[in-house]
Amino acid sequence: MAKHKREAQLATTSVHGGHADRVPGASVVPPIIQSSTFHWATPDDGELLYSRFGNNPNQLQVGAKVAAIEGTEAGVALGSGMAAVAMTLLALTKAGDHIVAASGLYGATHALLGQELPRRGIETTFVDPDIGEWEKALLPETRLLYIEIPVNPTLRILDPRPIIELAKEKGVHVVCDATFSSPVNFRAADLGIDVVVQSATKYLGGHSDIIAGVVTGPSEVIDEVTKMSRLYGPSLDPNAAWLLDRGIRTLDVRLKRHNENAMAVAQFFESRSEVERVLYPGLESHPDHELAQEIMNGFGGVVSIVLKGGGEAADNFMEHLKLGMCAPSLGGVETLVSQPRYTSHASLTPDQRRVQGIPDGFVRLSIGIEAAEDLIADFEQALSG
Incomplete structure (x- = not known):
């Protein structure tokens, strides 16, 4: 009787996934293949290898690794998270098509859907999380439904299950940006989400030293995303692909520390009179906690707060930080603090930000893996500064 092959756990796949079969004398760590092109004698040699095509060995390894972690058929690594989003949307739509998207999205994604894609004849309807709104927004031309889990930076959690059922009923794709959660905290494909996009700059890379994005999903979708990538050119540099692969090896242990620290920090802020509101899904006060x-x-490792005193209070808090660093981005081992009005949502008007729950005084904290006690001490003195 044939033995059933046991599926490896995520922590194991993060270390070994996507790597070549072991042979005597092979390096334990995959080498960096820093070459733009590869010898190709005849068409019988197989696919033409060219790093802009995304088939450099380092690019292929990390794409396969993330797909294995996510539990999807295939994956492709690209030059940024926005490249992953843009190439996916262009691969799945054409002029005349329609997208339905959650109203609360990363600022650049919102701008891509609301400003850039209409120039290409692709329209988007933004809706609130209520499933009835999604149903009403559907058109005969709708090709995909787009969501984020959690939403940046309000950390609202949208229930994807009714949206997935609606998509199946209508025969359209569900695309989910799972950057904030990572595959450690959210198993998108297991719930039935078709395509997962992530900024690998964040938790997957984990060290604030690369810009990268990944798309995972069915092979036929990844093939189309790869075609778009070859046309538009946002391939991932081999060295960055190697660094991403290295970062992913510690994904599981890093995320557990991020989660623990963020919970401790969120509980601290909830006890402070200077803070009007704390947004963290792990708190019972969060509207989507259950x-x-x-x-x-x-x-997750992100905590958002709204300070009493608005933008002036937020500016003062950030000016007094000594350990937390004032910088955009998230998901690195160090703690990064930012105000979305200056960074991720700077392209939106103050009124648009308020509608999305991002008033002046809103501060987003990407909690690193430092000692939680040291972080809390820093935040305490910054609040008092």
Whole structure:
């Protein structure tokens, strides 16, 4: 009787996934293949290898690794998270098509959907999380439904299950940006989401030293995304692909520390009179806490707060930080603090930000893996500064 092959756990796949079969004398760590092109004697040699095509060995290895972690058929690594989003949307739509998207999205994604794609004849309807709104927004031309879990930076958790069922009923794709959760905290494909996009700059890379993006999903979708990438050119540099592969090896242990630290920090801020509101899915006060417990394995490393005193209070808080660094981005081992009005949502008007729950005084904290006690001490003195 044939033995059933046991599926490896995520922590194991993060270390070994995507690597070539072991042969005597092979390096334990995959080498960096820093070459733009490769010898190709005849068409019988197989596919033409060219790093802009995304088939450099380092690019292929990390794409396969993320797909294995996510539990999807295939994956492709690209030059940034926005490249992953843009190439996916262009691969799945054409002029005359329609997209339905959640209203609360990363600022650049919102701008891509609302400003750039209409120039190409692709329209988007933005809707609130209520499933009835999604149903009403559907048109005969609708080709995909786009969501983020959690939403940046409000950390609202949208229930994807009714949206997935609606998509199946209508025969359209569901695309989910799972950057904030990572595959450690949210198993998108297991729930039935077709395509997952992530900024690998964040938790997957984990060290704030690369810009990268990944798309995972069915082979036929990844093939189309790869075609778009070869046309538009946002391939991932081999050295960055190698660094991404190295970062992913510690993904599981890093995320567990991020989760623990963020919970401790969120509880601290909830006890402070200077803070008007704390947004963290792990807190019982979060409007989506029960849903987060139901569909997520962890609550993530990002905590958002709204300070009393508005933008002036937020500026003062950030000016007094000594350990937390004032910088955009998230998901690195160090703690990064930013105000979305200056960074991720700077392209939106103050009124648009308020509608999305991002008033002046809103501060987003990407909690690193430092000692939680040291972080809390820093935040305490910054609040008092």
